[in-house]
Amino acid sequence: MAQAQLKTGTVPGTPGGGTNQELNRVLTFKDLLVYGMVFMVPIAPMGVYGMVSNESFGMVPLVYLVGIIAMVFTAFGYSQMSREFPVAGSVYSYVQRGLNPHIGFLAGWMILVDYILAPALLYAFGGIWINSLVPSIPIWVWVLAFVLFNTMVNGRGVALAAKTNFILLGIELIALLIFIGYAVKFVFIDGMGTGGLSLDPLFQSEHISLGFISTAASIAVLSFLGFDGISTLSEETKNPQKTVGKATVAALVILGLIFMVETYMAALIHPQYKGLDPDMGFFDIAKEAGGNFLYYLLILVNVVAVAIANALAAQSAISRILYSMSRDKLLPASGFFGKIHPRFKTPLNATVFVGVISLVVALSLSIETIIKFVNFGALTSFLLLNVTVFVYFFVKKKQRDTKGFFQYLLFPLCGFLIIGYVWSGFDKMTFVVGFSWLAVGVIVGAVKSKGYKEIPDSLKNLG
Numbered sequence: 001m002a003q004a005q006l007k008t009g010t011v012p013g014t015p016g017g018g019t020n021q022e023l024n025r026v027l028t029f030k031d032l033l034v035y036g037m038v039f040m041v042p043i044a045p046m047g048v049y050g051m052v053s054n055e056s057f058g059m060v061p062l063v064y065l066v067g068i069i070a071m072v073f074t075a076f077g078y079s080q081m082s083r084e085f086p087v088a089g090s091v092y093s094y095v096q097r098g099l100n101p102h103i104g105f106l107a108g109w110m111i112l113v114d115y116i117l118a119p120a121l122l123y124a125f126g127g128i129w130i131n132s133l134v135p136s137i138p139i140w141v142w143v144l145a146f147v148l149f150n151t152m153v154n155g156r157g158v159a160l161a162a163k164t165n166f167i168l169l170g171i172e173l174i175a176l177l178i179f180i181g182y183a184v185k186f187v188f189i190d191g192m193g194t195g196g197l198s199l200d201p202l203f204q205s206e207h208i209s210l211g212f213i214s215t216a217a218s219i220a221v222l223s224f225l226g227f228d229g230i231s232t233l234s235e236e237t238k239n240p241q242k243t244v245g246k247a248t249v250a251a252l253v254i255l256g257l258i259f260m261v262e263t264y265m266a267a268l269i270h271p272q273y274k275g276l277d278p279d280m281g282f283f284d285i286a287k288e289a290g291g292n293f294l295y296y297l298l299i300l301v302n303v304v305a306v307a308i309a310n311a312l313a314a315q316s317a318i319s320r321i322l323y324s325m326s327r328d329k330l331l332p333a334s335g336f337f338g339k340i341h342p343r344f345k346t347p348l349n350a351t352v353f354v355g356v357i358s359l360v361v362a363l364s365l366s367i368e369t370i371i372k373f374v375n376f377g378a379l380t381s382f383l384l385l386n387v388t389v390f391v392y393f394f395v396k397k398k399q400r401d402t403k404g405f406f407q408y409l410l411f412p413l414c415g416f417l418i419i420g421y422v423w424s425g426f427d428k429m430t431f432v433v434g435f436s437w438l439a440v441g442v443i444v445g446a447v448k449s450k451g452y453k454e455i456p457d458s459l460k461n462l463g
Helices: 002-008 029-040 046-053 060-084 089-098 101-133 139-157 158-189 210-223 227-235 240-269 281-327 347-363 367-396 401-425 429-450
Strands: none
Touching: 002 429, 029 158, 029 227, 029 281, 046 060, 046 089, 046 210, 046 240, 046 281, 060 089, 060 210, 060 227, 060 240, 060 347, 060 367, 060 401, 089 227, 089 281, 089 367, 089 401, 101 227, 101 347, 101 367, 101 429, 139 158, 139 281, 139 347, 139 367, 158 281, 210 401, 227 240, 227 347, 240 281, 367 401, 367 429
């Protein structure tokens, strides 16, 4: 009976009688884990290694260990809410159902700016990198090609996207293994670099302080953005109450460990972190260990990882959030965004719209401006998610035993404080941009809810 509900009826665990199930449930734990890993990009540290190394006295692996610890509390929050509300929409749906429908809309509005601009940022990076190797082809041509490919894959169905993710993840991991192979030969066989194992990339007592930890947390938290995207696929997942939460935490931990291994090996190859190029430092280290072959290989794989794999996952996530919010008639043009393609069972209109916006933004806004929007939107929604876990489970449901104390009070409090610290460190321009977007959301929400008096039909029996 429950399985039949998941396939054709309503989504269980939703207030007010639930939400109509229109998407196709085909994804497994393995699919979600791969999706989350692709979203966070196993080779992501390569693009920022030089900058992070200079900021952390060469202790980049330690920075990512701090990241795992910092983000796991918020990941647990997503895990708890996904069990309670196995619906598409991610933080929008969780805050809407667990805290307040109108605050949920604003949470969704903030995550919109993160997800809807994230693909544009990734396409811009990919276009710049590949243009440096093939300057005869303009950046805009590469961006257009990336957008068309990802829109086609996402529009055709989540099953095709899942298969594509497996292939792309395989490419990234193979390239990473090749790098590690060259690193092992360079350090342990040829005796170059450190000539062996070293604790310096992991711990230097003279540099460890509260200030270092706070700086490391700021860097690392932003490096892990994207783990929450798994929750947007809840309505396309088999047994989402168990699968989504486990995949979210597992993807975060596994990627964090991969980040630590690849950056540790880079530090062994080139222990002198001072003077590394902020953008190309890792690639320069790769050239030192493996010559031009490894240098160009890693640049090309990074283009595939970022402009195709990562952007593919990001576009999939935001199209589901647009669909979920439009299904509740909370966005302008909700009738358009809330439609499901009858054959592919995907929010095709939302997917195409995201592709168009990504193309326009990637070719018109600076990367710095896009980053400001993305970071502010993501961390603001994470703050609301942690508050929701506490209010829904600890206050409303009164789950206050020993387990509840840790899972519904201590963990969300830690998550809120960590994210809040990083959030408070944004510069003035980021706050101006972020709160301007929030102000627009407040106006849109007021119009769509008739002065915040009406709520979606599926939530009218919310107790």
